[in-house]
Amino acid sequence: MRRFSSLVLAAIMAGASVAWATSAWADPAETLTLPGAPTSALDRTPVQLEMDIYRPVQSPAPAVVLAHGFGGSKDAVAQEAQFLAGRGFVVVAYSARGFGGSTGDISxxxxxxxxxxxxxxxxxxxxxDYVIQEVAGDPxxxxxxxxxxxxxxxxxAGYDSRVDAISADITWNDLEAALFAQSTLPAKTTGVFKELWSGLFFSAGLQTTDGQVTTCGRFTPTWCAAYSDAAAQGVLTPESRALMAASSPKSITANITVPTLLGGGQSDSLFPLQQANANAEQIIEANPSTPVKVIWHGQGHDGGVDESERLREKMAQWFDTYLSGAAPxxxxxxxxxxxxxxxxxGNRGQGTIEVLTAPRxxxxxxxxxxxxxxxxxxxxILAPAGGVPAALSSLPGTGGLAALAGSLLSLPLPxxxxxxxxxxxxxxxxxxxAPRALITVASAEPLADVVLFASVRVIGPTGQPLLPKGIVAPIRLTNIGPSPTTVKIQLPALVLEVSAGERLALVVGTTDQAYRLPSGPAVYSIELADTELTVPIVPLTSANPTTPLWVTPLIGLGAVVVIALAVILLRPRxxxxxxxxxxxxxxxxxxxxxxxxGSRVKAVDNVTFRVPRGVVLGLLGPNGAGKxxxxxxxxxxxxxxxxxxxxxGQRVFPGAPTIAHIGSFIEGPGFLPHLSGRANLDLYWxxxxxxxxxxxxxEILEVAGLGSAIDRKVRTYSQGMRQRLGIAQAMLGLPDxxxxxxxxxxxxxxxxxEMRKVLKDYVASGRTVVISSHLLSEVEQTCSHVVVMHHGTVIANGTVAELLEGRTGLRLEDVFMEIVGEGHEVVTS
Amino acid sequence: MSTKIPSYSPSATLGIRVEFIRQIKRRRTLVAFLLVIALPLIVVAAVTLGPSADGNGGGGRGGGGFGDGGLDLIGLATSGAWNFTLTMLLFSSGFLLIIIAAMFMGDTVASEASWSTLRYLLVAPVPRRHLLRTKAIVGLILIAAVLITLVVASFLIGALVFGTAPLTSPLGGALETGESMQRIALITAYIGVTLLFPAGFAFLMSVLTDVPLGAVGVAVVTVIVFNILAALEPLGDLRRLLPTNYGDAWLAALSPTISWGDMVLGATYNFVAFAALVAIAIIRFDRKDIVS
Structure with a gap:
């Protein structure tokens, strides 16, 4: 029971079925052809029915037979079959006669x-033997x-007493009442022909297996004739009525005594909620003890909101209870x-749904x-000649958007x-x-046939009357004259919340594109016979199933993950x-x-040295030496x-507190360009x-020597100014x-x-300075100790005096060249 | 020499206040705030000065008669300050706010790297996790501030131009003023929560790269790619796994009865995704060699 069943929809929304077909599902356990009932009254050979049997893991098990929608075949219910087989049922999916690979004609x-x-x-x-039997031959x-x-x-369920439970969704109770809709109370005359739906319905059965174009397709001659009469002449012969009555559940609802799950679609202008209601009321009236559950869901032949998952689960629960004997x-x-x-x-296909329940x-x-x-x-109001232009309420066969578009766009025609x-x-x-209203209809000229469409609409703050779900109530009256005829109307059944401040309106129109209209023209006078609109209410409690069961654990899990990550990661290492x-x-x-x-290049290779206290130590080496x-x-x-x-003495790791002993200036200055030098120093501190x-x-500002420029934005500074500000930043707080x-x-x-002097003064107070430079002469003039690096290794380490010892007249630069050998360019100042 | 470092305390480094001052005066911060104030002004100007201003605005405000045709979104937006605010949230939640969120979180670490200030903070020393925590908190505060600025500016501008009629919806009816305020607050909060995924992703990118624009760009492009994936019908229910799938779940807050399902899911998803992305960022940053 879901969209698969929506006969015409399935045919028209071919795109959607492609999407379904791509879903990965196992093949049926068994495919076979079963001889059915005789082909026709004259031809007693049985039709051949194709069917798939899906077996559950454990058998014997109760069986569920899935019947497809109009225009479909056994394949249209394959997904449901898989689902139910997974729930422990033997599932039979078959193509009805006249559909798919089954022979015979549609009756x-x-x-x-x-x-x-x-x-x-x-x-x-x-x-x-894989199906549980009550007695032999009664599965x-x-x-x-x-x-x-x-x-x-x-x-x-009405004809075969061996059936034990059923689930019937968006279907008819009385085919005549569904296709010739009449909303007067009581419904005396034949209603308004649902022309567009009937046409779509009929054409879905026209496809022949050999691709031949025929007027009757796979319909039996009697049904074909009945449709032709109705569609061409708009008349309903007694033969047609009898045919439809025999094919209507209404004829046997009194015999249905098995648990029955009935679904009705709020977005269904073909078989509206009245049809599901009639089935339910007739079954309950005949046998009040029969378990009957009624669901007015949000989908239907017009599309609506997709609730197929929820409905499928409801069906499975129904059979669990009444076939498997599980507790309700x-x-x-x-x-x-x-x-x-x-x-x-945003017209999201997925509207929001609140499920409400009542015990009875x-x-x-x-x-x-x-x-x-x-x-x-x-x-x-005017019934235009030929019935055009006509209002647009439902859009039979378009599905999806129709319901929403219908409620947004179905504005009454002036x-x-x-x-x-x-x-x-x-x-x-x-x-x-279904609300009820009482109106009078009159016409200056006597009219034999009058068609009206009544609806309840909601007028919001924008002033536009909106038609919920796009459903209207067709009314057919005969013999209307100058003296007003009082008509009691049953309006479309709704599930609707109206806010305080909004208004309700009874709207009576003369046209609707989905229906057969009298050729007109005519003018009717409509008046309220009773100013009271009777609105049905039901005390309901929220079942709130929109949040799937797994949501709560998911949220719990999510919270645990978030907290765990926070606890673990927000602590310092x-x-x-x-x-x-x-x-x-x-x-x-x-x-x-x-x-x-990279993989091979050792930027620094086994470097060992110590920086003694109270000295200026130079770390020397050419560019790329690893300093x-x-x-x-x-x-x-x-x-x-x-x-x-x-x-x-404290080991260094990222963020080790001992790093706070050091003020540093590494590989050029770094400042926030949008702030002043002073703000940068302040914020850094x-x-x-x-x-x-x-x-x-x-003292720091004196070292920086920027004067009034200290209050300018850093992005305006020259390279040298930034350099001095960077050194000043390193000296903030006069680190050790x-x-x-x-x-x-x-x-x-x-x-x-000036810098040399600053550094010499700095170490005089017992502090230590390390300078790295590729300018050897520069270091020589400032440092008392040097560590010389080349190609990532330390090649000399000691005081300047020690390095120069025995090399009178030489400078550090010469010493360096001597150590590394010829062929190395060393930049000197 | 003592090994104690007087006055140094790791937890006293780079506080929220200091980081806030460092970020607030940046031009991109100013631009973000100006943009969300300009958006409602531009829409007001378009509605009131545009070529079809009479037809559209009138229909919406006056509560046009029958046969008006179609649903008039702008008409609805201009029916009052609350609806106007809602429309501004609708307009900006899909893209503008995502870019701003990605910018605040994506550029925060990468820009320090590009200015060379990152290494100076780290040798102050600001512990690496502490630095990320402060950065993330300040980034989120700025995102929240921009969102609130958008809502307040939209409401004030809407109230000045269109009056203070309560929140209405063409299908759901009107809400009282108090209720309107709660709904807008809820929607604003939810939109803020949905920004956590782009924010977290941008933050991770910010740690991985030294190019601020790259971090922001990658985060925004990712969101765009997710939106494209979300539009691919054949993916079916797989699309529910996309973090951006719940971006418009707040529409449910406009119904007469709020249905929480998708919003709760979306919020959970975003919180978990944010926590996971930030966790990856922290782990990556812990192990990273700072060479910028």
Whole structure:
């Protein structure tokens, strides 16, 4: 019971079925051809019915026979069959006679043909040992289907006492009342011909197996003639009526005593909720003890909101209870309605749904009723000549968008509609069922045939009357004259919430494109006979199934994941710290540091040296010698491949507190370009976690020597200014150790001289400075100690005096060239 | 020499306030706020000054008669400040807010790398996880601030131009003013939550790259790709797994009765995705060699 059953939809929405077909499902266990009932009254040879049998894991098991919708075949229900087989049922999917690969002609579920075919299937199941048997030849079996298949389920339940439970969705109770709709109370005359739906319905049965074009397709001659009479002449012969009556569940509902699940679609202008209601009321009236559950869901032949998953589950639960003998689902009720709610924006196919339940089925006029007072004068409306232009309410066969588009676009045509609106509602109102109204119809000229379409619409703040679900109530009256005829109308059944402040309106129009209209023209006078609109209400409780069962655990799981990640990751990393007692007084100790970039190149290879306290140490070497990489490792910016660095005996790791001993300037300055130099220094200091320490800003600013430029944005600075600001930033708070990488880049000679003095003064107070530079002469003038690096290794290490010892007259540059040998370009200042 | 570092405390480094000051004066921050104030102004100008201003605006405001045809979205938007605010949220939630969220979170670490300030913060030393935490918090605060600015600006501009009629929907009816405020607050909060996925993704990108624009761009392109995937019918229910699938679940908050299902799912999805993406970012950042 779902969209598969929506006969014409299935044919027209070929695209959708392609999508279904691509779903990965196992093949049926067994495909066979079963002889059915006789082909016709004259030809007694049985039709050949193709069918698939799906077996559950465990057998014997109860059986479910799936009947497809009009225009479909056994393949259209393959997905449902798989689903039910997974739930432990033997499932039979078959093509009805006249459809798919089955032979025979379509008789619209006639008792002696289609229904008799179904009995043959029960006979077959009665012989199978994998199906549970009540007694020999009487299997435990349920029937399920939607639309055409739904009617079959009801018919077979009435005709064959071996059926144990059924599920029938969006189907008819009385085929004549469904196709010739009449909404007067009581319905005396034959109603308005549902021309468009009937045409679509009929044409879906016209496809012949050999591709020949014929007027009757796969219909039996009698049904073909009945349709031709109705479509061509708009008349209903007594023969046609008898034919339709025999094919209507109405004829045998009194005999249905098995548990029956009935679905009705709110978005169904073909078999509206009245049809499902009639089935339910007739079954309950004949046998009040029969379990009957009614669901007014949000889909239907017009499309609506897709609820197939929920409905499929309901069907499975129904058969679980009444075929497998499982306990009824907790909280199961006899009546469920879906309150579908559109949103202001975006016509999402997936509207939002709230499922509401009541313990007993209240019928179409509700458990109680409210009255809403309507107003409005007598109005004259035009039935145009030829019935055009006609209003558009439902769009048979388009599915999907139709319901929403219908409610948005089905604005009444001017001159063709009479509107009787209420005042703004004081309290919100929930309509569940069919409202009723009383009007008078008159015509200056006597008319034999009058067709009207009545609807309840909601007038929102925009002033536009909106037609819920696009469903109208057709009315056919005969012999209307100048004196008003009073007509009681049953309006379309609705599940609708109306907010306070909105208005309800009874709208009576003369046209609708889906129906056969009198050729007109004519003018009718419409007036309210009773200003009260009777609105059915049902006390309902929210079942709230829109949130699937797995949502709650999912949310719990999500919360656990979030909390766990937060707890684990927001703590600082621990376990990396270690102390070397022998190095507590050594500002920087580097032991065996190695770092590879890429696969082979060793940027730093086993570098070991110590920086003694109170000295200016120069880290020398040409560009690419590994000086900067070494310094980055000492500062915890880069992970060494092996080896360690220690600052005052504490091992260095990223973010190690001991790094706070060092003020650094590495590979050029870095500042926020949109802030001033002063703001940059201030924010950096505040970000460094030394709240209560004096930054010695005045001294720092003197070192920077930027004057008033300190208050300009950094993006306006020259290279040299940034360089000086960077060195000043390193000295903030006068750290124990100052590490400066190429500090003299971009400085002019007087500034370099000034820098030397600053650094010498800095170490005088017992602090330590490390300068890296490729300018050897520069280092020579500033440093007392040097570490010389080349190709990632330390090639010399000691005081300047030691290095120059025995090489009188030479400078560091010459020493360096001597050590590394010829052929190396060394940049000198 | 003592090994104690006077006054240094890892938890005192790079506080929220300091990071906020560092970010707030940036031009991109200013541009983001100006954009969300400009959006409602542009729409108001378009509606009131545009060529078809009389037809459209009138129909919506006056509650046009029968035979008006079609649903008039702009008419609905201009029916009052609440509806106007809602429309602005609708207009901006699909793209503008995502870009802004990706910008605040995507550029936050990468821009430090590109300015060379990242290494100076790390050797201050700001512990790496502490740095990311502060960055993420300030980024989220800025995103929230932009969202709130959009809502407040839209409401004030809407109230000045169109009056303060309560929230209405063509199918769901009108809500009272108090109810309208709650609904708009709920929708704003939910939209904020749906920004967590692009924000988290951008944040991860920000840690992985040193190019701020690249981080933002990758995050935005990812969201676009997800939106394209979401439009591919053949993917069927697989599309429910896309993080962007729940971007418009807030539409359910416009119904007379709020249905929470999709919103709860969407919020859970976004929180979990954000936590996971930020976790990956933290782990990557922990192990990263800072060479910028």
């Amino acid at each position: 619209m579920n006639a008792p002696e043909f289609e229904v008799a075919d179904a009995s043959k299937i029960i006979d077959y199941l009665g012989q199978q 435990v079996v349920g029937f399920a289907g939607g639309s055409y298949g739904g009617a079959l389920a009801l018919m077979i 689902v907790a909280g199961a009720t006899d009546f469920e309605v879906s309150l579908t709610q559109g949103s202001a924006f 089925y209240p019928g179409i006029f509700g458990a109680a009723s409210n009255t809403i007072t309507l107003g409005g004068p007598k109005q004259d 001159n063709q509609t009479a509107t009787f609106a209420s005042g703004p509602l004081v309290d919100p109102l929930r309509v569940v069922g 621990r376990g990396l710290a270690s102390t070397r007692a022998d190095l507590l007084d050594v500002p920087i100790a580097v032991e065996g540091l190695t770092k590879n970039f 900067t990489t070494t310094m980055r490792m000492v500062m915890g910016l880069i992970y060494p491949a092996s080896g360690n660095s220690f600052i005052f 505040r970000a460094s976690g030394r709240k209560h320490l004096d930054p010695h800003l005045a 150790v100052l590490v400066l990488d190429e500090p003299t880049n971009g400085l002019d000679p007087p500034q370099i001289r």
